[in-house]
Amino acid sequence: MNEILVPFLISVMAAATPLLLAATGELVAERVGVLNLGVEGMMLAGAIAAFATANVTGVTVLGVLAGLGAGIALALLFAVISLTLQANQTATGLALTIFGRGFSALVGAGYVGIPAPQLPKIHLPVLSDLPFLGPVLFQHDVLVYLALAILAAVAWCIRSTHMGLILRAVGDSHDAAHALGYAVVPIRYGAVLFGGAMAGLAGAYMSLSYTPMWAQDMTAGRGWVAVALVTFSAWRPFWLLIGAWFFGALMYMSLYVQALGVAVPSALLSALPYIGTVVVLVLISRDARRIRLHRPAMLGLRFQGRA
Amino acid sequence: MTDTGPLLRMSGMTKQYPGCLANDRVSLTVERNQIHALLGENGAGKSTLVKTIYGVVKADAGEMVWEGQKVSVQNPGHAQRLGIGMVFQHFSLFEALTVAENIALGLAGGSQRAGLRDRIVRVSTEYGLPLDPDRVVHDLSVGERQRIEIVRCLLQNPKLLIMDEPTSVLTPSEVQKLFVTLRRLAAEGCSILYISHKLEEVRSLCSAATIMRLGRNVGECVPAEKSVKELAEIMINADLPEPTPRPEPSEQAKPRLVLDRLTIRSPHHFGTDLQDISLSLAGGEILGIAGIAGNGQSELMDALSGEVPAGRPETILIDGMPAGHMGPRERRHAGGCFVPEERNGHGAVTTMSLAENALLSAFSRQSLVRFGLIDARKTHAFAGRIIEQFDVRTTGPKAQARSLSGGNLQKFLVGREVMQNPAVLVVNQPTWGVDAGAALAIHEAIMALAQAGAAVMIISQDLDEIFVLADRIAVIAGGRVSEPVPTRSATVESIGRLMGGSRKETADA
Numbered sequence: 001m002n003e004i005l006v007p008f009l010i011s012v013m014a015a016a017t018p019l020l021l022a023a024t025g026e027l028v029a030e031r032v033g034v035l036n037l038g039v040e041g042m043m044l045a046g047a048i049a050a051f052a053t054a055n056v057t058g059v060t061v062l063g064v065l066a067g068l069g070a071g072i073a074l075a076l077l078f079a080v081i082s083l084t085l086q087a088n089q090t091a092t093g094l095a096l097t098i099f100g101r102g103f104s105a106l107v108g109a110g111y112v113g114i115p116a117p118q119l120p121k122i123h124l125p126v127l128s129d130l131p132f133l134g135p136v137l138f139q140h141d142v143l144v145y146l147a148l149a150i151l152a153a154v155a156w157c158i159r160s161t162h163m164g165l166i167l168r169a170v171g172d173s174h175d176a177a178h179a180l181g182y183a184v185v186p187i188r189y190g191a192v193l194f195g196g197a198m199a200g201l202a203g204a205y206m207s208l209s210y211t212p213m214w215a216q217d218m219t220a221g222r223g224w225v226a227v228a229l230v231t232f233s234a235w236r237p238f239w240l241l242i243g244a245w246f247f248g249a250l251m252y253m254s255l256y257v258q259a260l261g262v263a264v265p266s267a268l269l270s271a272l273p274y275i276g277t278v279v280v281l282v283l284i285s286r287d288a289r290r291i292r293l294h295r296p297a298m299l300g301l302r303f304q305g306r307a
Numbered sequence: 308m309t310d311t312g313p314l315l316r317m318s319g320m321t322k323q324y325p326g327c328l329a330n331d332r333v334s335l336t337v338e339r340n341q342i343h344a345l346l347g348e349n350g351a352g353k354s355t356l357v358k359t360i361y362g363v364v365k366a367d368a369g370e371m372v373w374e375g376q377k378v379s380v381q382n383p384g385h386a387q388r389l390g391i392g393m394v395f396q397h398f399s400l401f402e403a404l405t406v407a408e409n410i411a412l413g414l415a416g417g418s419q420r421a422g423l424r425d426r427i428v429r430v431s432t433e434y435g436l437p438l439d440p441d442r443v444v445h446d447l448s449v450g451e452r453q454r455i456e457i458v459r460c461l462l463q464n465p466k467l468l469i470m471d472e473p474t475s476v477l478t479p480s481e482v483q484k485l486f487v488t489l490r491r492l493a494a495e496g497c498s499i500l501y502i503s504h505k506l507e508e509v510r511s512l513c514s515a516a517t518i519m520r521l522g523r524n525v526g527e528c529v530p531a532e533k534s535v536k537e538l539a540e541i542m543i544n545a546d547l548p549e550p551t552p553r554p555e556p557s558e559q560a561k562p563r564l565v566l567d568r569l570t571i572r573s574p575h576h577f578g579t580d581l582q583d584i585s586l587s588l589a590g591g592e593i594l595g596i597a598g599i600a601g602n603g604q605s606e607l608m609d610a611l612s613g614e615v616p617a618g619r620p621e622t623i624l625i626d627g628m629p630a631g632h633m634g635p636r637e638r639r640h641a642g643g644c645f646v647p648e649e650r651n652g653h654g655a656v657t658t659m660s661l662a663e664n665a666l667l668s669a670f671s672r673q674s675l676v677r678f679g680l681i682d683a684r685k686t687h688a689f690a691g692r693i694i695e696q697f698d699v700r701t702t703g704p705k706a707q708a709r710s711l712s713g714g715n716l717q718k719f720l721v722g723r724e725v726m727q728n729p730a731v732l733v734v735n736q737p738t739w740g741v742d743a744g745a746a747l748a749i750h751e752a753i754m755a756l757a758q759a760g761a762a763v764m765i766i767s768q769d770l771d772e773i774f775v776l777a778d779r780i781a782v783i784a785g786g787r788v789s790e791p792v793p794t795r796s797a798t799v800e801s802i803g804r805l806m807g808g809s810r811k812e813t814a815d816a
Contacts, residue, residue, distance in 0.1 A: 168401070168403065169401045169408075172402060172404060175399075176400060176401055177401075179383055179393075179399045180399065181362075181384025181386070182412075293445075294403075297403065
């Protein structure tokens, strides 16, 4: 049993990580009322920046930082257009995704099919050698733990700190927040840049650890799944974790089903995690009251500032 | 250095909006320890002026001197650091957050979070503004929301407290308690800039007044030395007619609206359940429903308008027709017209034109739609008639609803329903946040409709209004409605006692 379960759980943890990173960033952005649909584009930019940097310098840490920076750079572009110039957030986000895809494909043309240095896996004495728990929990690379740590930190920050309260307040009513003297636009910039950094990290994880190579559109829609997860979780960090693991589990379930020789078309199986996520999304959204209750009221709306 | 000059002096304040000069060289001086009234109709520029003081709006020209220092308030945070607090009329609460969280956000720095709940409870009970810190604002009534705003300001220990219509949702006894609080605050050294349309209140509370009209100063006075009528006339620059008395409705008029044991569980978590409400309204009669905010008024309104179905068809009879199971459209067809409390977003779609808004509620009774197509000319003409008859100040039927001031939009919305000549009209808070001139026009329209034979129900928290309009008065408290009493045998005290009835234990019997 363990020889199936252990690799399965390891894979689920790994598959959930890019989603967790990107969705945590998007969650923070949406909690302050900014809908950034550019996650997919920021992830791809992060992936190629990380891969290229690691490839050229040979240092994976520099690669990770480059991915982070690329995500922030694209998020800054989004913030300037949608927050300062007040363009429509949905359209700007879509454009950002299109831009990120094209830009990463252009830059990445020379890197297709080249191997890159891989993020090292951690090895803790004793813990990593535990049977079952060791490989499942204590032999991943550092980004897997970072994703969980950041999610926990964000959850705590939003629920229990004054900063989190301000974030929620800005997302609930930017006019009221402004009237009370909170700087709405700078707060939103901060949240959007954080979202970009997280998407960039997710991209770096994809190209340096999950599938250590570069291929065009290698994120395969994970940015979109991350955006969907944020809604599916009704903007609550804990449910984000459940959703990411659920997606990861479905993804590997389909591989195992194939390996067991079940006669289902493989295209359908690869679509399963996406379909599954959509189905769950629909089931959850049936409870319109809960979505309405938790949805940041200002989501996607532009802030006019002082009249 | 001891500074004995005025706390705040503003001169030459000018603010130009596109197409509207909101403030034209306005001046205002608030002394220390003074309760200063700012009077004026809606659209007179009071809000713009106080928003300038609070840093929400930046003036184009003018000088503001605060405690002897020339200042230019950059933003609300700056105003708070100077010691200026403001109770807003709209948009300063966070719906999804709790009372305590809302208040924490209003306190600079958030350093005093520890013990905040206790301070909220203490200040709110001390000042007669009961609040549960852990409730989510989303589920609170207008009156309760206003209490949060007041308590939030009081916790900041400001030197100047700006209050925009703070009493519009309080009971008479709560108003008296608030006045005690405000007088004490003034005595303790906090000046108060008090905006209100209730001239009687201003006369009893304020020691000075600045009156504005159309963006300009039109007078300063000591309110106690003027009569209510004189104040109103300076404000609107016209002689106010006395309200015309109405003949008594005849005894044998047949009932046009009947409620039979209406009982509805509120769909909101913290809403009020309606229990066993039975009423009968005759044609030509106006029934006033008094009550403190949050005692089931909005639930009653929803049940009457059909937004929440009332279960058994026989629970509600409109002109004898069982209507309990009907939705709003069918009830309108049966002869009912309704004006909800919230103008923006409930009574009117703010981003649509007046003509489109007229169409939305009147299309079936005025047959504005034929074969599924909008009869644009007829709709335009109908909206035009409302604007003309109700003296709605706007550029025309094509103007967006949100471009109108509160009073003008309310006149339009009441007019829209009255012009449909309904058998039954239900209005929730007909004149909330509306200036004296518009309120008078709305009252006259409602009375004229009743005189023409309609049954009218007024749900209002403003007792003065109910006493002016209603033939009979009932009180809603805790979701139950008391037996209506004729207005001539009722007193403010007897009604006020019923209003407080179910909420607190009444010590006096």
